[in-house]
Every structure is written in C-alpha cells, then in structure tokens.
Amino acid sequence: MGRLLAIDYGKIRTGIAITDELKLIASxxxxVNTKELFSFLNSYLSKEKVDAIIVGEPKQMNNTPSESEALIIPFLKKLNLTFPKTPVKRVDERFTSKIAFQSMIDSGLGKKQRKNKALIDEISATIILQTYLDQK
Structure with a gap:
C-alpha cells in the first residue's frame, strides 16, 4: 500500500507533505528549492511507494485560476512525463498559506519561527493533503 504525496508548488520553494501508509494522516x-524538486521527487519515489501526487490548485475568490497557475501548468506536464504511472490530482489551495500561518500562531510559534517561509510552505502542503483526504 502506498502513500499520497502533496505538493504546494512555488516559484522559489515547494512544500511537500506525505500520508502514512494507511492514508489516514497528513504530515x-x-x-525543497523548486529548482531541485524533480531531483528530490526522483529520489523519494525510488524509495517509497506513492499511489498519487496531490498538487495544490491556486484559485481566486471567483473560482478562476490565479496567476500562479501559469507556473504550475508546465510543472504538471513535466510531472506527468517524468512519473507517468503515478496519478496526479488537484486540490483547491485557496487560503492554505493563511491557514498555515494561523496554525503556527495557534501552536505557539514565536515571531521568528512564523517568518520561516519554508515552514509555511510545508504546512500548506500538509493542509492541501488533509483537504484531499477529507474530501475522499
């Protein structure tokens, strides 16, 4: 039984989250630096069984694609070519960064830690993955 892997794709950094093998908990x-994303994915997918990759879908409030979707489309094409046997699914990622930041406040992280954009990206990927799990 494989895991689900979620990606919060960004121009500079990309947050990554994963489920347990039972696909119950997103963590x-x-x-990773976005330039190193495919190297990371090649390494990770060669060691772990991943049943699907969940990629955040940035939308505006009126449900139209946001500007950053233009960056994600070429990434998705390369992802499908590189890992053709691994299904790619999309999840609306509206508000994930805000929810991630609020969760950092709620968990008691200090100001310095809340400025860690890499941590926000990782938490955002976790929220994307948990959203996918909740919808199933």
Missing part, C-alpha cells in the same frame, strides 16, 4: 515532509 509535513520538507520544503
């Missing part, structure tokens, strides 16, 4: 895995 932050890491944040």
């Amino acid at each position: 932050g895995l890491t944040t």
Whole structure:
C-alpha cells in the first residue's frame, strides 16, 4: 500500500507533505528549492511507494485560476512525463498559506519561527493533503 504525496508548488520553494501508509494522516515532509524538486521527487519515489501526487490548485475568490497557475501548468506536464504511472490530482489551495500561518500562531510559534517561509510552505502542503483526504 502506498502513500499520497502533496505538493504546494512555488516559484522559489515547494512544500511537500506525505500520508502514512494507511492514508489516514497528513504530515509535513520538507520544503525543497523548486529548482531541485524533480531531483528530490526522483529520489523519494525510488524509495517509497506513492499511489498519487496531490498538487495544490491556486484559485481566486471567483473560482478562476490565479496567476500562479501559469507556473504550475508546465510543472504538471513535466510531472506527468517524468512519473507517468503515478496519478496526479488537484486540490483547491485557496487560503492554505493563511491557514498555515494561523496554525503556527495557534501552536505557539514565536515571531521568528512564523517568518520561516519554508515552514509555511510545508504546512500548506500538509493542509492541501488533509483537504484531499477529507474530501475522499
């Protein structure tokens, strides 16, 4: 039984989250430099069985794609070409960064830690993955 892997794709950094093998719990895995994302994914997918990759879908309030979707489309094409046997699913990622930041406040992280954009990206990926799990 494989895991689900979620990606909060960004121009500079990409947050990554993963489920347990039973696909019950979403946990932050890491944040990688986007330029190194495919190297990371090649390494990770060669070691772990991943049943699907969940990619955040940025939308505006009126449900139209946000500007950052233009960056994600070429990434998705390369992802499908590189890992053709791994299904890619999309999840609306509206408000994930705000929810991630609020969760950092709620968990008692100090100001310095809340400025850690890599941590926000990782938490955002976790929220994307948990949203997907909740919808199933």
